Amino acid sequence: MSQQQRDALDQLLRDAPLDLGGDVAEQRVIFEEMMAAIPVPADVTTSSGSLGGISVVNVEAVGADHAKVIVYLHGGAYAIGTAASSVGLASDLARRAGARLVTIDYRLAPEHPHPAAIDDAVAAYRGLLDSGVAASAIAIAGESAGAGLAAATLVSLKHAGLPQPGAAVLMSPWADLTLSGESISGRAAVDPALTPEGLARRALDYVADGDPAGELVSPIFADLTGLPPLLIQAGSHEILLDDATRLAARAAVSDVAVSLEVTPGVPHVFQGFAAMLDEGDAALTSAGEFLRSHLAGAPP
């Protein structure tokens, strides 16, 4: 794990044109261009599809066990990003997990505030169940807002009386839209990617006239009882660090099997930079092993 790699990524992010709190239309274009820079490996096949009425991109790497499926929820502060732009990171996770993956175009704010995104995630999951896939063969994974959305979706599945998936992987979850974590200010100086102001703007868009502390908006406040095994990963150089540690603590006291992995000196969703950062590679490998061990049919 090299300090040089970490420094290079930090500078790259500080120089990046993305402003998460900026004009949505402009930032969506910039985000797509940034994410398109993450290469989709040659052994990965993608196809557009639909699941439970929701547009998705199907992702399958050579050698994946078709019976195991990761439902993937992309990042972008609930306002930015697409299923297609998530394929680089999502396929990297899917390959290491030995599973196929479906990444979802859930509706975005401000056009579609909460609970549109959760409704879409639940609809896609229900569509997967209806297609004959066992819940125990499904994992939900996501990054940033997508990871917070993943946690909220699990709570929503419980409310809906649907079976929980076999596991979930939450990379740098945004799980508190009230921005009450100490790290929101405490880590601002070392976070090269996110700003409190940017998150605050996007939280307003997503929450609209709802309650920012509602359990489906900010799952750190939810009763997490009954959720499947969770792997939560974060970098120590992100203002959302406390979202990860508090979500883990909340899961623990809810009698959920939870693993938290914090990697020092790396930013928000550092797994997306695995090609240039050993820590990203190691975290994705760990997430893949976690999914292999928790999805039905995997060897013990």
Next chain:
Amino acid sequence: MSQQQRDALDQLLRDAPLDLGGDVAEQRVIFEEMMAAIPVPADVTTSSGSLGGISVVNVEAVGADHAKVIVYLHGGAYAIGTAASSVGLASDLARRAGARLVTIDYRLAPEHPHPAAIDDAVAAYRGLLDSGVAASAIAIAGESAGAGLAAATLVSLKHAGLPQPGAAVLMSPWADLTLSGESISGRAAVDPALTPEGLARRALDYVADGDPAGELVSPIFADLTGLPPLLIQAGSHEILLDDATRLAARAAVSDVAVSLEVTPGVPHVFQGFAAMLDEGDAALTSAGEFLRSHLAGAPP
């Protein structure tokens, strides 16, 4: 992982004669008898010794890499327990880590309050360095008070200008002698082994006229910057659950590589019951893999 196993262990602990807050002389005898019930495997050799002037028990399993050493700190609320009584659990960890182990007879309260235990742990560690073992080939591990002591020892090593070991494993750490965690009361009903009153009594013995919130007494309040990779494990059925989650959060914000693993429905130091509890077995295996990957000389 069977509910039957968890129920059996819960009942065993509720029926056990140990009263951690009871008379020290009596409880020491009872604790020794309980710990002696954990079998020492046939492939493990033990011998008494001394390290930096501290009495220790050397533990070595067949096939261990002699170059790698785990320094082990037993549990018992700083007042109870011995190196000898820790050999069952410690040897189980050492075998899975492929390392030899030295378990330390640090001085106990109330006869020897803080900082006697830390002084002894540091002296033994220094003795190991002086014997020619590289810091990167050493891990510190402990359970309960021994895990809190391990964290405090790492902070103390930093203050002393000594090199940090390669890693540390903290099983159910008691890391807050002010007992300020919500789980102290919130988990009391489900904890079959520990009581708030018992811990409060032993905290008085150990802290004596010191500050219970001092960083070497309660490392959740310490600056943990510079510590090596930590694996923290806890059960969700223990009143010390918040000590584990808060220590992990503190390590994270101190830019320490930290993994937290919380196993639902199991008690304090459930790893000691690996022979009857699948979750204990799985946690020890995970701890062994963590140590293999972090001690110098291990394959990548």
